[in-house]
Amino acid sequence: MSLKHAILVALSEGPKSGYDVAKQFDESIGFFWRARHSQIYREMGKIKESGLAVAEEVPQSGKPNRIVFTITDAGRETLLQWSREPSEPPEMKDLFLVQFHGIEHIDLDGLRQNLMRRIETHQDRHAEYVVKHQLLEDTNSLADLGQQLALEVGMRWEYQWVDWCTKALERLAPEAIAGMTNVVPFQKEGKKNAE
Amino acid sequence: MSLKHAILVALSEGPKSGYDVAKQFDESIGFFWRARHSQIYREMGKIKESGLAVAEEVPQSGKPNRIVFTITDAGRETLLQWSREPSEPPEMKDLFLVQFHGIEHIDLDGLRQNLMRRIETHQDRHAEYVVKHQLLEDTNSLADLGQQLALEVGMRWEYQWVDWCTKALERLAPEAIAGMTNVVPFQKEGKKNAE
């Protein structure tokens, strides 16, 4: 029930159609909360039902009519109350790190390749955040400060990944792990790794 | 379809019951991929169906019988293939950061309280990772290196959060934002904030 709040944040800036909200998710809000248009339209229907926004059909020729949603006082109140509630820090969720847990039983070269791939991805994402961040510099509004701060979390996150992957690659280099004990318990007889 | 792989990693260490796997998720694997026992039991059923593990019922008196799963060669092969596939970096997903996007429309004191709460939470988590990490020091096995590396991602992540929250609190202190322009578009007449 949290997509609701993300949509309300989008609507708090002004009246928007489902299409508009979906676009904003792609461009900014989606950095921290992704959703597909099908999900957004469905949720906006519910938001209307519960009176947090009102809908108005704006006729268009050629294209389907826009259904523009405007946040209500109840919607704004929901947003305020939400921001007073304790927000649970997100859990890390990354199967790649689970692979490290079972590192003896997976393909080390595959792992190394994934590390290299990730370095690129995270560098790209970092660059993207930096650009967005710079666009907000030298302004003096609370709104921009908020967006900057959010982007800074992203920048830190991506930077840490690049750095960690680089160091992991070094520590997992063939020379580095050559002399390690590699105890593989519970494997069939005769299949134990020789070092 | 990824819980499957996390469970296979758990099973790759040795035969386990659903209960064992659930416990391991709580203790270690769950740092990076959480799952409830109901989900784990269901998925292990599927793993058995697809021949990636075999199940054996171990009679017990008093308690329900243990159903112990042992990974098969097909299961090990699945694990190897999985580690060769490109793994998509996770997206950040945190509604708290969405609040920053709509910072003009939320309760700033609520936000500050959440920042303070997060500092504590992330410090605690960081400490937890550090302890687990230290238990693995001074060993020389690949398995332990893998777990160390995974924990280090956690440590970096938690540290960054503590640092960011602390700095965000400073930049959002009442004195700091006192002179800011606070443009609130689309609000009703007479409700615009005075600075």
Add this chain to the structure above:
DNA sequence: CATATATATTCCACAAATGGAATATAAGAG
């Protein structure tokens, strides 16, 4: 002139995850 892209919404099948109830007993804590 054809083709792709942007606009704009509805609907649906499916997969995955949440969050618990229900069942049954041993062992340890107070």
Add this chain to the structure above:
DNA sequence: CTCTTATATTCCATTTGTGGAATATATATG
């Protein structure tokens, strides 16, 4: 001696998310 914790599994209603089909047209690109 009671209460909690640990052991061990099954089942299910509900929510959330994925991924795409279907519909209809204007405008920009090549």
